[in-house]
Amino acid sequence: MTTIHFQSPSGEVTTLKGVVGQSIMELATSNGVSAIEADCGGACACATCHVIVDQSWTERLPAPGVMERDMLDFVAEPTSTSRLSCQLHITDDHDGLLLHLPSKQS
Amino acid sequence: MAIVILGAGQAGLQIATSVRQKGYTGKVVLIGDEPHPPYQRPPLSKAFLKGTTDAASLIFRPAEALAAQGIDLILGQKARRIDLIAKTVEINDGTVSYEKLALALGARPRQLAVPGADLEGVYSLRGLADGQKLMSALTSANNVVIVGGGFIGLEVAATAVAAGKVVTVLEAGPRVMARAVAPQISTWFDKMHRDMGTRIVTSAVIAWIDGTDHVKTVTLGDGEVIAADLVLVGIGAVPNTEIAAEAGLECPNGVLVDAVGRTADSDIFAAGDCAFHPNRFAGSYVRLESVQNAIDQSKTVAAAMLDETASYDAVPWFWSDQGQAKLQTTGLPFAAERHVVRGDPEAGKFTVFHLKSGRVIAADSVNSPSDHMCARRMVAGGIPVIPEVLADPATDLKTLAMQRTA
Numbered sequence: 001m002t003t004i005h006f007q008s009p010s011g012e013v014t015t016l017k018g019v020v021g022q023s024i025m026e027l028a029t030s031n032g033v034s035a036i037e038a039d040c041g042g043a044c045a046c047a048t049c050h051v052i053v054d055q056s057w058t059e060r061l062p063a064p065g066v067m068e069r070d071m072l073d074f075v076a077e078p079t080s081t082s083r084l085s086c087q088l089h090i091t092d093d094h095d096g097l098l099l100h101l102p103s104k105q106s
Numbered sequence: 107m108a109i110v111i112l113g114a115g116q117a118g119l120q121i122a123t124s125v126r127q128k129g130y131t132g133k134v135v136l137i138g139d140e141p142h143p144p145y146q147r148p149p150l151s152k153a154f155l156k157g158t159t160d161a162a163s164l165i166f167r168p169a170e171a172l173a174a175q176g177i178d179l180i181l182g183q184k185a186r187r188i189d190l191i192a193k194t195v196e197i198n199d200g201t202v203s204y205e206k207l208a209l210a211l212g213a214r215p216r217q218l219a220v221p222g223a224d225l226e227g228v229y230s231l232r233g234l235a236d237g238q239k240l241m242s243a244l245t246s247a248n249n250v251v252i253v254g255g256g257f258i259g260l261e262v263a264a265t266a267v268a269a270g271k272v273v274t275v276l277e278a279g280p281r282v283m284a285r286a287v288a289p290q291i292s293t294w295f296d297k298m299h300r301d302m303g304t305r306i307v308t309s310a311v312i313a314w315i316d317g318t319d320h321v322k323t324v325t326l327g328d329g330e331v332i333a334a335d336l337v338l339v340g341i342g343a344v345p346n347t348e349i350a351a352e353a354g355l356e357c358p359n360g361v362l363v364d365a366v367g368r369t370a371d372s373d374i375f376a377a378g379d380c381a382f383h384p385n386r387f388a389g390s391y392v393r394l395e396s397v398q399n400a401i402d403q404s405k406t407v408a409a410a411m412l413d414e415t416a417s418y419d420a421v422p423w424f425w426s427d428q429g430q431a432k433l434q435t436t437g438l439p440f441a442a443e444r445h446v447v448r449g450d451p452e453a454g455k456f457t458v459f460h461l462k463s464g465r466v467i468a469a470d471s472v473n474s475p476s477d478h479m480c481a482r483r484m485v486a487g488g489i490p491v492i493p494e495v496l497a498d499p500a501t502d503l504k505t506l507a508m509q510r511t512a
């Protein structure tokens with residue numbers, strides 16, 4: 001089990017335990033983190049599963065692919081560490097990962 | 107008061123969660139005839155069929171998580187009759203009273219009306235149970251015939267041919283996906299599928315399907331006989347409107363609703379694949395079958411059930427993953443006057459814009475998510491465009507899309 005923290009814009013933190021291989025989006029939606037809408041269910045087609053990776057973690061995640069980068073341009077509040085959580089798959093190295101939730105998805 | 111939702115699919119779940127998100131604290135009952143909690147259908151013809159995703163990960167949210175939100179889930183129960191006067195719904199095991207009722211009944215595969223269509227080995231694909239059957243049949247099949255060159259048929263064809271099957275797609279129209287995309291897109295996908303090894307027959311007429319108990323061959327109108335040990339029929343869907351029609355609600359092509367998703371009975375609403383609704387992007391009433399429509403229309407219906415009055419006005423979008431290619435569409439391509447290509451079809455990265463009266467009314471993108479996202483804004487905003495500018499690779503589409511209309 002890998003611990004992932006989701007912090008809302010107001011500072012509230014939801015901590016969830018995910019399994020290796022699962023996407024962060026799946027972990028969040030199946031546990032009712034409603035700030036992640038994930039309309040397309042992980043097809044990298046909707047850009048409503050936006051998360052902002054905490055600065056302290058950016059180096060430790062693989063870079064986004066071309067499709068993901070293109071879609072990221074269109075999230076509601078893009079930042080330099082924005083990611084689509086459906087494209088982030090949990091590994092052992094992610095234990096303690098801190099993600100910030102945007103105030104809106106679209 | 108109680109909000110009762112019939113159909114526990116994409117739309118039903120969205121209505122239930124949206125009324126809760128809006129702060130509604132009364133009873134919410136979500137009734138579905140399938141045994142599973144609401145799940146995603148798109149992967150059934152994609153990742154699930156390929157085996158890269160399992161049934162458990164299709165479920166949106168476990169039943170316990172729904173219970174924690176105060177959503178009463180009643181599964182494996184068919185709604186049999188609606189009584190508009192008593193405001194009750196009869197299900198297998200009893201009667202449920204509603205104050206507001208939402209119909210999120212979805213659609214079912216259209217049946218192929220030829221002799222032999224009921225043979226064993228002839229499949230259609232709508233639910234998880236269908237997906238599981240198709241997947242196991244595909245493992246042992248050699249000759250796969252797909253009836254219908256639409257999204258589902260072509261997605262399955264790509265997976266089957268990649269798994270080493272002999273695949274034939276029989277399309278009745280002159281080109282694949284003819285009703286949904288521009289001719290250039292059909293041509294591109296036609297070639298892609300042929301390059302993968304699939305045989306595509308357009309303007310195909312199916313005379314009959316043969317076999318003793320299990321399917322063996324498919325015979326075409328011109329006499330050709332094609333070997334088949336698996337036939338998948340993907341020729342569209344028909345809305346599940348029977349209980350609505352029997353209750354006296356008008357159902358011309360889906361349950362008739364107004365701009366907020368309300369039927370002629372002011373306490374009954376409909377959303378998703380079963381709803382025939384006025385749509386600004388169609389310029390008429392339509393019934394759409396897409397995740398976008400199910401989600402956005404359900405949000406409108408949830409608001410209307412709580413007496414808010416925002417009309418449904420979300421821009422349509424859709425995606426289809428076929429082989430390595432990602433197709434994304436936006437808008438509704440009815441009544442386009444001309445098509446403009448941007449990008450390079452040869453390089454497998456391009457967009458076809460559908461123009462009408464100098465505006466983009468729809469766009470189909472292949473492996474070009476950025477174009478697609480820009481196009482969504484252009485369609486939503488009714489932004490005027492000059493075809494040459496749109497096609498020019500030097501034009502920054504994002505700047506164009508961000509314009510405000512006068």
Ligand SMILES: Cc1cc2nc3c(=O)[nH]c(=O)nc-3n(C[C@H](O)[C@H](O)[C@H](O)COP(=O)(O)OP(=O)(O)OC[C@H]3O[C@@H](n4cnc5c(N)ncnc54)[C@H](O)[C@@H]3O)c2cc1C
Nearest residue numbers: 113115116117139147148184185211212378379395396397
């Ligand atoms: C194989 C496949 C691939 C797809 N791919 C895509 C895609 O890539 N992109 C996209 O945007 N869309 C796709 N779609 C379409 C999308 O899945 C649908 O538009 C969406 O599921 C519609 O949601 P809905 O809630 O209206 O209907 P459904 O999800 O079908 O839910 C309706 C539910 O109501 C139940 N029901 C019906 N009658 C009754 C009754 N009397 N009592 C109780 N329950 C009842 C049904 O069994 C069903 O569970 C795909 C669909 C399929 C089948």
Ligand code: FES
Nearest residue numbers: 042044047049086
């Ligand atoms: S869930 Fe749609 S892009 Fe991530």
